[in-house]
Amino acid sequence: MEERKLAAEAEIEVNGYDIDAMGIVSNIVYVRWFEDLRTIFVNKHMNASDMLKQNISPILMHTEIDYKVPITIHDRPVGKCWITKMSRLKWTFEFEISSGDKVHATGTQYGGFYNIREQKIAPVPEIFRNI
Numbered sequence: 178m179e180e181r182k183l184a185a186e187a188e189i190e191v192n193g194y195d196i197d198a199m200g201i202v203s204n205i206v207y208v209r210w211f212e213d214l215r216t217i218f219v220n221k222h223m224n225a226s227d228m229l230k231q232n233i234s235p236i237l238m239h240t241e242i243d244y245k246v247p248i249t250i251h252d253r254p255v256g257k258c259w260i261t262k263m264s265r266l267k268w269t270f271e272f273e274i275s276s277g278d279k280v281h282a283t284g285t286q287y288g289g290f291y292n293i294r295e296q297k298i299a300p301v302p303e304i305f306r307n308i
Contacts, residue, residue, distance in 0.1 A: 184260045214272060246279050
């Protein structure tokens with residue numbers, strides 16, 4: 178799969194604990210928001226209970242973020258993620274956090290699935306490869 182397919186979109190609430198002393202969202206918060214968006218996508222197709230019954234769990238291998246415009250507690254950001262690659266063993270997601278016409282951050286995550294019992298990389302479940 179090489180095309181970009183929208184996987185998840187959600188309004189993001191900026192909380193007091195997300196901002197730093199300068200009143201802007203801390204850089205590490207974007208990683209959590211990426212995780213939240215990817216989790217929304219995963220849960221649409223297979224919940225955590227079903228994954229654990231199959232002894233698998235999604236794993237994150239690499240995250241890249243480009244910070245463009247700071248977010249303050251007054252902004253109302255929206256997060257989007259797209260599947261850009263899904264192979265037998267790995268996946269790639271792209272992310273965008275924006276509000277109005279401002280893009281605050283973009284990023285990419287690379288990962289796959291892990292077999293908990295065998296302690297090794299597992300094939301991406303068929304349900305995700307057919308999306």
